[in-house]
Amino acid sequence: MLWVRLQWVFDRNRSQPDDQGMIDLTGKVFIVTGGNGGIGLGMAEGIAMSGGSLAIWGRNPQKNADALDKLTAITDEHGGKASAYVCDVGDEKAIIDTMDQTVSDMGRMDGLFANAGRGGTGTPFVDLSLDEWREVMTVNLDGVFLTLREASKRLISQGEGGSLVAVSSTSAVHGAAGNEAYGTAKTALNGLVRALAVGMARHKIRVNSLLPGWTITELASGGYESDVFRNATIKRTPVRRWADPAEFREVGAFLADPGQTYHTGQEVCVDGGYTVF
Numbered sequence: 621m622l623w624v625r626l627q628w629v630f631d632r633n634r635s636q637p638d639d640q641g642m643i644d645l646t647g648k649v650f651i652v653t654g655g656n657g658g659i660g661l662g663m664a665e666g667i668a669m670s671g672g673s674l675a676i677w678g679r680n681p682q683k684n685a686d687a688l689d690k691l692t693a694i695t696d697e698h699g700g701k702a703s704a705y706v707c708d709v710g711d712e713k714a715i716i717d718t719m720d721q722t723v724s725d726m727g728r729m730d731g732l733f734a735n736a737g738r739g740g741t742g743t744p745f746v747d748l749s750l751d752e753w754r755e756v757m758t759v760n761l762d763g764v765f766l767t768l769r770e771a772s773k774r775l776i777s778q779g780e781g782g783s784l785v786a787v788s789s790t791s792a793v794h795g796a797a798g799n800e801a802y803g804t805a806k807t808a809l810n811g812l813v814r815a816l817a818v819g820m821a822r823h824k825i826r827v828n829s830l831l832p833g834w835t836i837t838e839l840a841s842g843g844y845e846s847d848v849f850r851n852a853t854i855k856r857t858p859v860r861r862w863a864d865p866a867e868f869r870e871v872g873a874f875l876a877d878p879g880q881t882y883h884t885g886q887e888v889c890v891d892g893g894y895t896v897f
Contacts, residue, residue, distance in 0.1 A: 643670045643873045643874065643876070643877045643879070644670060644671055645667055645670040645671050645672030645700075645873065645876055645877070645878075646671035646672070646699060646700070647671075648672045648673070648730040648731070648876065648878065649672070649673045649674065649675070649726045649727070649728050649729050649730050650664075650667050650672055650673070650674045650675075650729070650730060650731045650732065650733065650783075650876055651674070651675045651676075651677065651719075651722060651729060651731070651732040651733070651767075651771065652664045652667075652674060652675070652676050652677070652732075652733040652735055652872075653676075653677045653678075653707070653709055653732070653733065653734055653735050653736035653763075653767055654677070654678060654709075654735040654736030654737060654787075655674070655675075655676030655677060655678065655687065655704075655733070655735065656676055656678035656680065656683040656684045656686070656687040656688075656704065657678075657683055657687060657837065657838055657865075658835070658837035658838060658839060658865050659735065659787065659832055659835055659837060659865050659868050660676070660733065660735040660736070660787075661676075661687050661690070661691075661865060662864075662865035662866050662867065662868035662869050662872065663733055663735070663868050663869065663871070663872025663873075663875075664676055664687070664691055664702075664872065665690070665691065665694060665866065665869050665872075666868065666869030666870055666871070666872035666873040666876075667700075667872055667873055667876055668691050668694040668695045668698060668700055668702060669694055669698055669869060669873070670698070670873040670876075671698045671699050671700055672700050672730075672873075672876065673695065673700035673701045673702065673726060674691065674695075674700070674702055674703075675702070675703045675704070675705060675722045675725075675726055676688070676691070676702070676703075676704050676705070677704075677705050677706075677707040677709070677718060677722075677736065678704070678705075678706065678707070678736070679706065679707070679708050680706075681706055684704040684705075684706060685704065687704065688702055688703070688704040701726075703722070703725060703726065705718050705721065705722060706718075709734075709736045709759060709763030709764075709766065709767055710758045710759045710762070710763050712766055715763070715766045715767055715770055716770055719767075719770040719771070719774065723774055728778060729771065729774050729775065729778075729782070730775075730780075730782050730783070730876075730878065731771075731775075731782045731783035731784060731785070731876050732767060732768065732771035732783075732784055732785070733785045733787065733872070733875075733876075734763075734764040734767045734768055734771075734784070734785065734786045734787060735785075735787040736759065736763060736764075736767075737759055737760045737763075737764075737787065737839070738755075738756065738759045738760060738839070739799075739802060739839050739840075740756055740796075740798075740799040740800070740801055740802035740803075741755070741756065741801065742798070742799075744798065745798070745800050748800065748801065752801070753801045756801035756802055756805060757801065757804075757805055760801075760802065760805035760806065760809075761805040761808050761809065764786050764809055764812070765812065768784055768786065768812070768816065768827075771784060772784065772816070772820065772825065775823065775825050776823050776825070779823075780824070781823065781824030781825055781826075781878070782824075782825050782826070782878075783825070783826045783827075783828075783875060783876055783877075783878070783880075784816065784820070784825060784826070784827045784828075785827075785828055785829065785830055785875045785876075786809045786810075786812065786813050786827075786828075786829045786830075787809075787829070787830050787832065788806045788807075788809045788810050788813075788829045788830065788831045788887065789802070789803070789806040789831055789832065790831050790832070790833050790834075790889065790891050790894055790895050791803040791806050791807075792806040792807040792809070792810050792831060792887075793831065793889075793895045794895060809829060810829050810831075810887055813827050813828060813829040813885065813887075814885050817884045817885030817886075818885065820884075821884060824881075826880065826881075826883060826884040827884055827885065828875055828883065828884060828885065828886045828887075828888055829886070829887050829888065830868075830871065830875065830888050830890065831887055831888065831889040831890070831891065831895075832863070832868065832890055832891065833857065833862075833863060833889075833890060833891025833892050833894045833895070834853050834854075834857065834862045834863065834891070834892075834894065835862060835863040835864070835865060835867075835868075836862050836863070836864060836865070837865060844862060850862070853894075856894060856897055857891070857892045857893060857894045857897070858892060858893035858894075858896075858897050859892035859893060861892070863890070863891075863892060867890075868890065871888065871890055875888065
């Protein structure tokens, strides 16, 4: 009887999947930074396919427009709406202003995916300058801190809970030799997520991190185009391939799902088994 009671509570409170088996995000609004391409766009598509509305932020107006065309076609079919904003997450004022404008335009927000980031400089560690180090940290750590801070303010003021997601990396698990600034920033994000998960729980705000494995994106194109590097990473990946950004649709919808009321403070690793092999 106890199991039946718990199962009833779970079924009553979780979001119900639609006819295609997707999570139902109807009426919910999410922001995805760096949502105009790669993993960010994949997650945005998953939210749109689940009936949610979303705003993507990116620095490149043309990439924003191209991504918005794709997302609008999906939201028109599934009942949500999509918008795009030019924003540099390395600029605190730009983040604050864009957040204000986004929430004003969309009417509310139910979560944010802090996905925008940049790669490392490729400079050997012994030659890495402080300026190069800070260039990476400004976007990959400071920018995430600022977007999560501003999103937290809005979610707390709404008083209805929500979801915050920081996109980390498997570089936070294995040693990122030759990419120390990037790996350090991504490792720090996981610590920030754990702290926020504890602090935001009283507001019913869930905070998790996503650790993607090797994925075919513009950011990782240099590695993918190198036969030596690509083959080395594939050999170490149990599924024996790199991921397609579209494979992050379902995990994006899952992390956005308001029915996952007990899921917080976790590092969700989607890497084809790379970090356990």
